[in-house]
Amino acid sequence: MEKKYLAGKTLDELSGIVARMGMPRFTAGQIAAWLYEKRVRNIDEMTNLSKQNREHLAAEYEIGYSVPVEEMRSVDGTVKYLFKTTSGNFVESVYIPDRDRATLCVSSQVGCKMNCYFCMTGKQGFNSQLTVREIMNQIISIPESAKLTNLVFMGMGEPLDNLDEVMTALTILTAKWGFAWSPKRITVSTIGVKRNLTRFLEETDCHLAVSLHNPFPEERLSIMPVQKAYPIADIISLLRNYDFSHQRRLSFEYIMFSGFNDSLKHAEALAKLLKGLDCRINLIRFHAIPGVNLKTSVESDMVIFRDYLNRKGFTCTIRTSRGEDIFAACGMLSTAKKGEIGNKC
Structure with a gap:
């Protein structure tokens, strides 16, 4: 048996x-x-x-825990781990040490249905949902597990598209009989799956990060098909019904692409879209992936963009790039591994 x-x-x-x-x-x-x-x-x-x-x-x-099958270590201390799933596929998690913080980016799916143009995981297509065990295994089976201070569901897949398994993992992480972590140590990132966002907001106190990337609907749709089903304006309207001033933090992720979404016009539209929300804005450098003709913004344009938003009363920062020498873009290592195995068959 x-x-x-x-x-x-x-x-x-x-x-x-x-x-x-x-x-x-x-x-x-x-x-x-x-x-x-x-x-x-x-x-x-x-x-x-x-x-x-x-x-x-x-x-x-x-028990069901299994060690990573491969790892890549960056000169800056970042480590990307590759795990084999029960179905024989591969998912990644990324350990990021930063002074007194030790963060792990965790995957929630094998592949992804959302097909964002700039995302390597989306290029894989969707294969399967990760189980609670496979999610927890990423957290428990890395050598640095005991050092972790923070957890981010920002790896492969869309967490709110695998909500039942992710919510159970959050329960284990925060329950007294589990990890007994404060929800403040956990952030869940989403591109805006509205049908499941309400349940997440009402049943957990974990932080929320929303991938926005462009304030103009048509431009956002050109790189994020989810905009058609769940317009970002509707997501923001929903978020205005919740209090983010105390226990929970709301942030918006904004990958900056040169000549596409990094102009002052975009900064002005973004400030207007988010006006009145107690939130942070994280500006992210784009990590190039094969077959995508987008380039990351130059530093001076990112600084102008950040400074404008800060003057408008937002807390806006430029996120430091980590692990650029180890397949930094999400999905790169698992795609390479999948191709390596395919070439041997």
Whole structure:
């Protein structure tokens, strides 16, 4: 019989397992502590469970954590990890150390349905959703796991298009029986999947980052097909119904492309679009990918853009580029790995 996995199970799910197996109710909490606090790799290591209960558990289950299959280390300390999924595909996570912060960018899907023109992951097309276990495995199985201070769902895929699995992962990360992290340590990035955004906002206190990239609807549509189904104006209108002044932070991601969205006209339109919202704006340098004829903005244009928005009362920063020497653009390493395997077949 093929064994099932314990990793990614919630306390309620673990309670159901131990009840079915006739174990004491408190055993569920013990298993959760071994999975998410002590992060063991083998059921035999759960030493406060009786030997008989461990044997019963091991007959049907295994932990389910797996180490990265490949890694690339940058001169600036950034590390890109490649994980193999149950389906035989590959996803990436990126570890970014920065003084007293240690951030991990986590993937939520194999590929992506959104097909943004500038995104390498979108070029792969959509393959499958990651399970809670596969999401949590990225966090637990890197060597720097214990050092992490922050987590960003900004890797491969659209998190709000895999909402059930992502929400369960957020529960494990923030619950007392799980990681017991503050929601302030977690940011979820989205290009604006409106049908699921409300649930995310109402059921979590995690930070939100919205990928905007152009304030003009037609121009945004030319690089982000999601604009047709979920216009950015509608997303912003929805966000105005929520309070972002205390527990939760709202930010907008804005990749800057030379001659396309980096003019003062765009800065003025962006300020008008976001007027009155308590938010931050992150300006991001574009990492070139094959087959895309966009170029990153020059530094002087980014500074002019940033300074204009700051004068308008926004907190606007230019994000420091990291890992440019290790397939920095999201999806590059997994695409290369997929091609490498395909060429061997």
